[in-house]
Amino acid sequence: MADMLRRPGPSRGQKKRSSPMAFWAWIVVPLLIVVAWKVAVLVVLGMLPTLVALIIDRRPEKYAAYCVGGFNLCGLVPWVVKLFVDGQSSVALQHIMTNPFSWLVIYGAAAIGWLVFSWTPELVLRMTAFRDRQEIASLQKRQETLVEEWGPDIIPPRAEEF
Structure with missing residues (x-):
C-alpha cells in the first residue's frame, strides 16, 4: 500500500537526472552576474512582482507567475535594452533606477498581468x-x-416541463 502512495521518481540507488535547462541556468546566471551585474540588478529588482506571484500562487501550474511574469518581462525589456545601449554604465543604471517612469512601466506592466490573470476566468x-x-x-x-x-x-x- 505504501508503494502505491509513493511518488514516482528515482530509486534509492539511482541519481536524479537534471534537465539541460537547469544545467545552463547554473552556468549562465553566475556568468551574467559577473559580466553584466548591472543588468542582473535591474532584472532582479524589476522582476519582484513575478517572484511574489510565484510565491503566492498555490497551484502547481503557477499560472499567476506565468501571466504576471510575461507582462512584467515586457515592461522590463525596454529598460534592459536601454542599459545595454548606454554601455552598462553606472550612470545609465542610476538614471533608470531613479526614474519613476521606468518603475511605473515595469511594475505597471506587472499590474496589468495581475488584472489579466484575475479577469480572464470571469x-x-x-x-x-x-x-x-x-x-x-x-x-x-x-x-x-x-x-x-x-x-x-x-x-x-x-x-x-422545461
Missing part, C-alpha cells in the same frame, strides 16, 4: 454563457420549425 465564463444562450435559442428555433413541420406529437412529455 471573461471566459461570460463568453461561454453567452454562447450557450445563443445555442439554446438556435435549438429552440429549430424545435419550433420541427413542431410546425411534424406536429406537436414529436415533443416528448418530459421536454414540455
Whole structure:
C-alpha cells in the first residue's frame, strides 16, 4: 500500500537526472552576474512582482507567475535594452533606477498581468454563457420549425416541463 502512495521518481540507488535547462541556468546566471551585474540588478529588482506571484500562487501550474511574469518581462525589456545601449554604465543604471517612469512601466506592466490573470476566468465564463444562450435559442428555433413541420406529437412529455 505504501508503494502505491509513493511518488514516482528515482530509486534509492539511482541519481536524479537534471534537465539541460537547469544545467545552463547554473552556468549562465553566475556568468551574467559577473559580466553584466548591472543588468542582473535591474532584472532582479524589476522582476519582484513575478517572484511574489510565484510565491503566492498555490497551484502547481503557477499560472499567476506565468501571466504576471510575461507582462512584467515586457515592461522590463525596454529598460534592459536601454542599459545595454548606454554601455552598462553606472550612470545609465542610476538614471533608470531613479526614474519613476521606468518603475511605473515595469511594475505597471506587472499590474496589468495581475488584472489579466484575475479577469480572464470571469471573461471566459461570460463568453461561454453567452454562447450557450445563443445555442439554446438556435435549438429552440429549430424545435419550433420541427413542431410546425411534424406536429406537436414529436415533443416528448418530459421536454414540455422545461
